[in-house]
Amino acid sequence: MVKKILTNYALWFAIVFALMDLSKIVGNIGYVLYYPMVIFMSILSIAKFQRINIIYVIYLYICLFSILYNLNKIPAYYNISFRFCAFILLFVAFTPILNSKYLTILRIKSIQYFCLLTIGVVAVNFILFKSGNISSEEFLIYENAGIYTGSTANNEMGALGGISLIYMSAVLCFRSEIQKKGLVLILILLFSNLAMTFLASSRSAILCAVTAILGMLFLKYKNKLRALFGITFIILFITSIAIPIFNDYTKGIIEFKQKGDLSSFNTVSRDVLWKTRLEEFKSSPLIGIGWGTVSNPGEYTKKTGVVETGSGWLSSLSQTGLLGTLPILIIVVGNLLFLMKLKDPNFIQTLFWGLSIFFVLHPMAEGYLTTAGAILCVLFWCIHGIVYSMRNSTFLLEDMPSIILFRKKSRNI
Numbered sequence: 001m002v003k004k005i006l007t008n009y010a011l012w013f014a015i016v017f018a019l020m021d022l023s024k025i026v027g028n029i030g031y032v033l034y035y036p037m038v039i040f041m042s043i044l045s046i047a048k049f050q051r052i053n054i055i056y057v058i059y060l061y062i063c064l065f066s067i068l069y070n071l072n073k074i075p076a077y078y079n080i081s082f083r084f085c086a087f088i089l090l091f092v093a094f095t096p097i098l099n100s101k102y103l104t105i106l107r108i109k110s111i112q113y114f115c116l117l118t119i120g121v122v123a124v125n126f127i128l129f130k131s132g133n134i135s136s137e138e139f140l141i142y143e144n145a146g147i148y149t150g151s152t153a154n155n156e157m158g159a160l161g162g163i164s165l166i167y168m169s170a171v172l173c174f175r176s177e178i179q180k181k182g183l184v185l186i187l188i189l190l191f192s193n194l195a196m197t198f199l200a201s202s203r204s205a206i207l208c209a210v211t212a213i214l215g216m217l218f219l220k221y222k223n224k225l226r227a228l229f230g231i232t233f234i235i236l237f238i239t240s241i242a243i244p245i246f247n248d249y250t251k252g253i254i255e256f257k258q259k260g261d262l263s264s265f266n267t268v269s270r271d272v273l274w275k276t277r278l279e280e281f282k283s284s285p286l287i288g289i290g291w292g293t294v295s296n297p298g299e300y301t302k303k304t305g306v307v308e309t310g311s312g313w314l315s316s317l318s319q320t321g322l323l324g325t326l327p328i329l330i331i332v333v334g335n336l337l338f339l340m341k342l343k344d345p346n347f348i349q350t351l352f353w354g355l356s357i358f359f360v361l362h363p364m365a366e367g368y369l370t371t372a373g374a375i376l377c378v379l380f381w382c383i384h385g386i387v388y389s390m391r392n393s394t395f396l397l398e399d400m401p402s403i404i405l406f407r408k409k410s411r412n413i
Contacts, residue, residue, distance in 0.1 A: 010106055011113050013041065013114070014114040014116070016030055016033045017030070017375050018118070020153075021118070022121060022124075023152070024151045024152070035086070038089050038090060041093035042092040045098045049103060051100065052098060053097055055330060056091060056327075057097060058327055059327040059328065060088060060091060060097075062287075064084065065323075067084060067291050067292075070284075070287075070288075073289070074290050074293055078293055078301075079305045080292055080305075086373065087372040090372045090378060090381065094378055094381055094385065095382065096385045101399065104386060104390075105399060105400075111355070111382060115166075118163055118164050119189055119193060122157070122192070123196070125157065126199070129148060142199075147201045148201070150196070150200070154375075157199075158202020159366070159376055161196050161209075162208060162209030162362075163379075164193045165190070165197065165209050168189065169354070170347065171186055171347075172186065173216060173217070173347075174403065177407060208358045211358075212355070212357040212358040215357045216351075219339070219353050270310045272310075273308070273367075274314055277318040281321070283295075284321060285317075285322055286322055288321035294308075307367070309367030310366075310367050311364055311367050312367050312369035316369055331384055331388055334391065335387040338387065338390070339352070339356060348402070349400075352383060352387050355379075355383045356384065356387055359380045359383055
């Protein structure tokens with residue numbers, strides 16, 4: 001039993017990420033373990049790979065070329081050599097640049113474990129908030145800015161809440177395959193995690209999660225229109241009832257983010273960043289201004305080398321130009337087209353359709369595509385890489401791991 005747990009690399013991957021998301025409670029142990037975990041997973045990939053996917057190699061070469069082309073303009077505080085090496089390690093560990101059936105299944109299990117632990121992390125944060133067990137600093141941030149960051153160090157609670165809602169919704173799409181006690185637990189957690197997502201006040205995470213869930217419903221029931229309309233009606237009915245219940249949790253979004261105006265989407269906090277990224281792209285549209293850099297670094301960037309771009313997709317265009325963005329689009333668009341054409345998707349395909357939608361839309365307003373030390377960066381590349389493996393027949397349908405917890409033993413999904 002102990003040996004089985006110790007060799008469950010997918011579980012340890014998720015545990016490290018969960019510890020990172022609980023850093024304000026458990027300290028920095030997750031961040032201390034992160035790079036050793038990445039190095040270990042890289043070594044495992046090198047040991048187990050059977051094929052190389054050239055498109056990922058091409059993308060890394062373009063990123064490297066963008067750095068070398070702009071090298072004399074990149075200040076030392078970006079620490080670009082270390083950051084790019086970390087990015088390469090991330091690719092080796094979590095993308096199909098090196099791939100095999102074993103590695104793909106391992107990564108699918110890793111994402112499942114991560115989703116399950118994330119449900120717990122988000123629920124714990126909601127309990128802490130409701131019980132008043134939060135620091136005075138967090139309380140002041142919530143009162144003055146309408147944002148509850150919870151136990152995360154990088155204000156990722158909104159995205160984590162969105163991911164947890166997507167996973168639970170995917171499970172509910174296959175509710176006939178789940179034990180009753182599992183369904184009851186999921187429904188309870190669905191309430192707490194939805195409330196926590198609102199408390200985090202991340203409009204982009206909420207909109208992306210809603211879009212992803214609707215997309216999963218369409219994929220699952222597109223050949224059963226009566227069921228699709230019925231489920232949609234039930235969701236709208238429940239939503240209309242739930243709005244008053246969740247009213248207390250939407251203060252940050254309505255009062256602070258939207259300034260009390262729900263007739264339009266307020267983007268003031270991103271406008272300057274987006275405008276700057278577009279100007280950078282126009283200045284060097286083919287190869288960009290250099291991977292991992294910006295033209296207007298603030299004091300935080302000068303101290304740490306970490307950049308705030310405001311958009312992953314715009315930063316891709318600004319940093320690596322059209323040449324660097326094209327391989328990502330080939331991967332992502334191809335993945336979406338592949339999943340859209342599925343006629344009778346299983347649980348894993350439905351889940352990764354939802355996660356793919358989320359991680360196509362969410363980077364429009366959050367800039368983490370090249371931040372190798374960020375959980376969301378790993379998830380973006382890992383999730384899209386898994387779907388890339390699916391459509392390139394790295395493994396058979398029957399090889400797909402199913403729902404990990406509360407699955408009825410008599411049937412497979």
